[in-house]
Amino acid sequence: MPGVLTPKGRATRARIVEGAAEVLREKGVAFATLDDVRARTGTSKSQLFHYFPDGKDQLLLAVAQYEADRVLDDQQPYLGCLDSWDAWYRWRDVVVRRYEEQGDHCPLGSLFLQIGRSTPGARAIVVELMRQWQASLAQGVRALQAGGRLPGSFDADQAAAALLAGIQGGVSIMLSTGESAHLRAALDWGIARMREAATAADRGDRRA
Amino acid sequence: MPGVLTPKGRATRARIVEGAAEVLREKGVAFATLDDVRARTGTSKSQLFHYFPDGKDQLLLAVAQYEADRVLDDQQPYLGCLDSWDAWYRWRDVVVRRYEEQGDHCPLGSLFLQIGRSTPGARAIVVELMRQWQASLAQGVRALQAGGRLPGSFDADQAAAALLAGIQGGVSIMLSTGESAHLRAALDWGIARMREAATAADRGDRRA
DNA sequence: CCTATTCTGGACTTTGTAGTCCAACCAGGA
DNA sequence: TCCTGGTTGGACTACAAAGTCCAGAATAGG
Numbered sequence: 001m002p003g004v005l006t007p008k009g010r011a012t013r014a015r016i017v018e019g020a021a022e023v024l025r026e027k028g029v030a031f032a033t034l035d036d037v038r039a040r041t042g043t044s045k046s047q048l049f050h051y052f053p054d055g056k057d058q059l060l061l062a063v064a065q066y067e068a069d070r071v072l073d074d075q076q077p078y079l080g081c082l083d084s085w086d087a088w089y090r091w092r093d094v095v096v097r098r099y100e101e102q103g104d105h106c107p108l109g110s111l112f113l114q115i116g117r118s119t120p121g122a123r124a125i126v127v128e129l130m131r132q133w134q135a136s137l138a139q140g141v142r143a144l145q146a147g148g149r150l151p152g153s154f155d156a157d158q159a160a161a162a163l164l165a166g167i168q169g170g171v172s173i174m175l176s177t178g179e180s181a182h183l184r185a186a187l188d189w190g191i192a193r194m195r196e197a198a199t200a201a202d203r204g205d206r207r208a
Numbered sequence: 209m210p211g212v213l214t215p216k217g218r219a220t221r222a223r224i225v226e227g228a229a230e231v232l233r234e235k236g237v238a239f240a241t242l243d244d245v246r247a248r249t250g251t252s253k254s255q256l257f258h259y260f261p262d263g264k265d266q267l268l269l270a271v272a273q274y275e276a277d278r279v280l281d282d283q284q285p286y287l288g289c290l291d292s293w294d295a296w297y298r299w300r301d302v303v304v305r306r307y308e309e310q311g312d313h314c315p316l317g318s319l320f321l322q323i324g325r326s327t328p329g330a331r332a333i334v335v336e337l338m339r340q341w342q343a344s345l346a347q348g349v350r351a352l353q354a355g356g357r358l359p360g361s362f363d364a365d366q367a368a369a370a371l372l373a374g375i376q377g378g379v380s381i382m383l384s385t386g387e388s389a390h391l392r393a394a395l396d397w398g399i400a401r402m403r404e405a406a407t408a409a410d411r412g413d414r415r416a
Numbered sequence: 417c418c419t420a421t422t423c424t425g426g427a428c429t430t431t432g433t434a435g436t437c438c439a440a441c442c443a444g445g446a
Numbered sequence: 447t448c449c450t451g452g453t454t455g456g457a458c459t460a461c462a463a464a465g466t467c468c469a470g471a472a473t474a475g476g
Contacts, residue, residue, distance in 0.1 A: 006443080006452060030238070030322050033433060044455045045435080055435065104326065109317075112384065114238050118312065126384040162374060162397035165390040169377030176320065176334040182373040189370035193401045200408060214422065214473070241463060252425045253465080263465065423472070430465080441454070446447100 013051045015041050021063045021107065029060070029110040060111055061121050067107040068129045072136070074098050082140025083147060085195065091140075092187045099171050100180050106171065134160045141194070150198050163190045221259045224249050229271045229315065237268070237318040268319055269329050275315040276337045280344070282306050290348025291355060293403065299348075300395045307379050308388050314379065342368045349402070358406050371398045 005013065019041035023032045034048055034056060052058040072079065075098070078091035108126065115122045137160035144150040163186075170183025213221065227249035231240045242256055242264060260266040280287065283306070286299035316334065323330045345368035352358040371394075378391025 004452085008443085009452065012453080034435090035433075046437085046456080047454060049435070050453070056433095109380070123384065130381060130385060158393050158397065161390050161393035165374045165377035165381060165394035166370060167373075167377060168380050168390075169373035169375060169394075172317070172376050172380055173338060173373060176331065177338060182369050182376075185366050185369035186373035186377075189366065189401070190397075193397070193404075196401070196404060196408065200404065212422090216473075217423065220423080242465090243463070254426080254467085255424060257465070258423070264463095418476085419474105420476105421472105421474080424470085425468105427468100428466080431463090432461105434459105434461090436459070437457090439455090441452105443452085444450095446449085 009051070012043065012047060016043060016048065016051060016059070017062050017066050020059055021066055024060075024063060024111070025102075025105050025107055028105055029114045034059075057115055057119075060115050061119075061125070064108060064111045064115070064122060064125050067111070068125050071108070071129060072132060079136050079140075081143075082137070083143035085144075085149065085191075088140065088144075088191050088194075092191065095167065095187065096180055096183055099174060099183060104175050104178065106175050109172065109175075130164065134164050137163050144194070144198075150194060154194070154197055159190070159194065163187070166190055217259070220251065220255060224251060224256065224259060224267070225270050225274050228267055229274055232268075232271060232319070233313050233315055236313055237322045242267075265323055265327075268323050269327075269333070272316060272319045272323070272330060272333050275319070276333050279316070279337060280340060287344050287348075289351075290345070291351035293352075293357065293399075296348065296399050296402075300399065303375065303395065304388055304391055307382060307391060312383050312386065314383050317380065317383075338372065342372050345371050352402070352406075358402060362402070362405055367398070367402065371395070374398055 016037065020032075020037045023036045023040050026032075027036065034045070037043075037059070038045060038048060048059065049055065052062065075091065075094055078087065078094050082088050082091060108129075112122050112126060134157075138156045141150065141154065141156035141159050145152050145154065145156070166186030166189070167183065170180070170186040173182040174180050224245065228240075228245045231244045231248050234240075235244065242253070245251075245267070246253060246256060256267070257263065260270065283299065283302055286295065286302050290296055290299060316337075320330050320334060342365075346364045349358065349362065349364035349367050353360050353362065353364070374394030374397070375391065378388070378394040381390040382388050
């Protein structure tokens with residue numbers, strides 16, 4: 001796979017990544033083989049290694065990046081404009097629905113077990129995803145503050161971190177139990193806490 | 209492995225499970241082989257299959273149960289007596305420390321990817337663990353309520369669910385990033401919300 | 417002691433799968 | 447037209463790891 005890829009080559013490579021992502025979602029990374037990918041994408045062994053010379057790990061990494069990109073995209077445009085309470089609730093609904101539909105395979109979580117979390121490439125992908133996700137949430141909190149719906153003293157970053165943790169945990173519990181109750185509870189609880197901080201501040205303001 | 213195991217047999221079996229657990233923690237389930245277990249425990253292939261006739265999956269399941277049992281044990285006695293704010297903070301510290309020490313391999317999480325979450329046995333283990341964990345937390349919330357530190361209207365089960373989700377997510381983020389900040393944020397945020405509910409109720413009581 | 421049963425060692429078989437190799441194909445530029 | 451380099455097909459190899467088998471040692475029970 002020297003310097004350049006022709007349009008045809010690029011198309012094939014993309015087909016492989018997308019097909020591999022499908023296979024991984026369906027069978028789980030532990031049971032997905034290169035032959036499955038080959039069959040699904042209508043390619044041959046040599047193509048797989050032509051576009052991913054370092055073999056399976058490199059392909060898995062590409063799929064991980066592909067999936068990571070989708071995670072945030074799937075939450076748009078809601079995640080991008082969390083400037084009112086309604087917007088927050090709509091976003092919550094989108095998140096819950098997305099993961100309920102996803103069923104019981106976490107494309108990213110499983111990927112990293114196979115590749116190894118410590119692999120620099122893998123780690124970078126997930127760290128960057130978490131960073132962006134948390135940044136979007138923090139920005140949403142600040143938007144509430146800017147709109148005067150939340151006191152400025154409220155710690156936006158800690159709120160975003162806690163919310164993100166709740167989402168991750170809710171999803172992983174759902175993967176094991178099949179129930180989205182925990183995901184809902186985490187989101188509802190988090191948003192509720194912010195609303196309470198808002199009304200408490202109102203009371204305080206009124207009193208002051 | 210007919211009906212009974214002699215004392216010697218039981219010891220060997222236990223040695224295998226514990227050794228396998230160590231190996232899995234160190235290498236990760238994706239890379240641990242029966243030969244690793246064999247070497248670590250000083251046993252032979254035939255013993256492995258003597259005590260676990262259904263092979264690797266059965267062994268992994270036994271390890272999963274073993275690890276699941278430890279999760280709650282490691283939080284005792286703190287998890288069992290969450291009847292004051294101080295007790296909650298002490299418990300939080302224990303949880304954070306336990307997972308910081310555990311490093312970057314989640315014995316349970318990874319196990320289920322290999323076995324397959326949908327396997328009835330695997331699912332049962334994790335569902336039961338979550339159930340007990342959440343029940344303990346809910347009991348702690350009710351203990352606060354019984355002590356008059358928290359209004360009775362507070363939803364203990366939702367609180368427990370949200371806290372549990374936060375823990376799970378905090379841990380899984382820590383596994384990927386190496387930072388325990390999210391775990392701390394989730395716990396602190398959750399406990400803080402309860403305290404606020406308490407003080408808000410105080411204000412309300414005073415006002416009423 | 418004798419015998420039945422459990423336990424253990426280790427060589428062997430089987431299988432699934434990643435990765436290799438080379439010949440052939442296609443497309444665009446000189 | 448020919449040539450070059452990216453692209454493709456598919457058979458082949460290499461190997462690791464699960465699982466099998468049987469002979470022989472240890473042990474419990476009578």
